[in-house]
Amino acid sequence: MFRFSVAALAILLIMIPVHADVNAKPSGHRRTSHVAGKTGGDGKHLSAGKADAKVSATVMTTIDAVGPKAGKGGWTRVLRIGAWGVIVVAGMMLVAQRLKDRFLALEHGRVRIGERVDALKRAIATGRQRAETAEARVKMLETDAESVRREAQAARRRIVELEQDNAQLRADRTRAVEIEQLFTKVRVELDEMARTRGQAEPEHARSTLDQHLALLQAAEPGALIPSSVLNYAEQSKFRAILTWTKERKLKLLPQVSMGEYLEPSPGEEELRWTYNDRRADFVICDEQWMPILAVEHHGSGHQLGENWEKRDAIKAQALVLADIGLVITEDGDRKDIVRAKLDAEYARLTAESATGRRALPAQYGRGA
Incomplete structure (x- = not known):
């Protein structure tokens, strides 16, 4: 529009x-x-x-x-x-x-x-x-x-x-089998030797005893002379140890053969010959004459002999197997040092007894 x-x-x-x-x-x-x-x-x-x-x-x-x-x-x-x-x-x-x-x-x-x-x-x-x-x-x-x-x-x-470890493990297993076979073989041989020796020992013992008796009978009077059981250093340590044992109502024995207070368990008789001719300088016993502690004194001439380290290791291992304590003293140890070493080993054994690791007589651990 x-x-x-x-x-x-x-x-x-x-x-x-x-x-x-x-x-x-x-x-x-x-x-x-x-x-x-x-x-x-x-x-x-x-x-x-x-x-x-x-x-x-x-x-x-x-x-x-x-x-x-x-x-x-x-x-x-x-x-x-x-x-x-x-x-x-x-x-x-x-x-x-x-x-x-x-x-x-x-x-x-x-x-x-x-x-x-x-x-x-x-x-x-x-x-x-x-x-x-x-x-x-x-x-x-x-x-x-x-x-x-x-x-x-x-x-x-x-x-x-892991592959290397597996290979090593297989090698170790193979070696273990070989060792077990060798051990079985040696055990059989030892059993055979023990059986043979058991048959020959009576006759050999009689022969040896006859020889020993003949030698002694042939000797002149004075061929054997008395010798001090303890030397000067051992006597000093004996007095310190004796005082310590009396305070605890324990008993002290010097120069004791290990075959006198160690017995092999059933089936372990072959262990006797490893320690039977060894001895401890001092053995501390309870009131029932059960050994508790062994004391070894290492004087100035202790390390002069041959194979002294192996002999000490044999004694220590035998005492460990028997669950007996070991204290080592030296020439320079004063009485307080000897007592301190005894107290430390005594406390260790007491603690093990309290935890059930070692069964001790009822008198063990009581002071004077």
């Missing part, structure tokens, strides 16, 4: 000046009527009335001069010009509408392009974040891969070690 109103208004605006040009008086035309000398009621000339009369006279004169034909051709020309004006206005309106539509389309496209640009920016930001996340993930995976690689290397080394 608005478009049609605008078109009609444009046509009227075009037709009015065109109509005026058509009906205008030609150049050189003379006026045939005049309106002049008229006054108003108050005796004055009316300017407006004169102007109106002048225009009316001009129009009438022009119409009379042109005639009907001139008026008809003018209106045709007006209509043609109006039609062309309508066409021009319609074209302009169509162009304007198309320009408007094009502008709206461009604006819409600009908005869509802006939205696409924003979407692309967001996509780029998201892609950048994903790329950073992927890069961090790749670094993490590389770190994990390095850790896995190190663990795999450690596992391979461990497998190699």
Whole structure:
């Protein structure tokens, strides 16, 4: 509706000046009527009335001069010009509408392009974040891969070690079987030797006893002389130990053969010959004469003999098997040092007795 109103208004605006040009008086035309000398009621000339009369006279004169034909051709020309004006206005309106539509389309496209640009920016930001996340993930995976690689290397080394250990274990088992077979063979041989020796011992013993008796009977009086059971250093230690044992109602024996106070358990008779000819410098017993402690004095000449370390080891191991304590004294030990060593070993044995590791007589552990 608005478009049609605008078109009609444009046509009227075009037709009015065109109509005026058509009906205008030609150049050189003379006026045939005049309106002049008229006054108003108050005796004055009316300017407006004169102007109106002048225009009316001009129009009438022009119409009379042109005639009907001139008026008809003018209106045709007006209509043609109006039609062309309508066409021009319609074209302009169509162009304007198309320009408007094009502008709206461009604006819409600009908005869509802006939205696409924003979407692309967001996509780029998201892609950048994903790329950073992927890069961090790749670094993490590389770190994990390095850790896995190190663990795999450690596992391979461990497998190699286990294979070596397994090979060593198989070798040890084979060696153990061989040793067990050898031990069985030696045990059989020892049993055979013991059986044979048991049969030969009575005759050999009789022969040895006869030889010993013959030697003694052939000797002159004075061939054997008494010797001190204890030397000077051992006597000093004996007095210190004796005082300590009396305070605890214990008994003290010097120079006792280990075969006198150690007995092999059933089935272990072959152990007797390992310690039977050894002796301890002092043996401390309870009131029932059961050995509790052995005291070994290492004087200045103790280490001069051959194989003294092995002899000491044999004595110590035999005492450990019998659960008998061992105290070692030296020449430089004073009485207080000797007592301190005895107290320490005595306390150890007492503690083991309290925990049930060693069964001791009821009197053991009581002071004087």
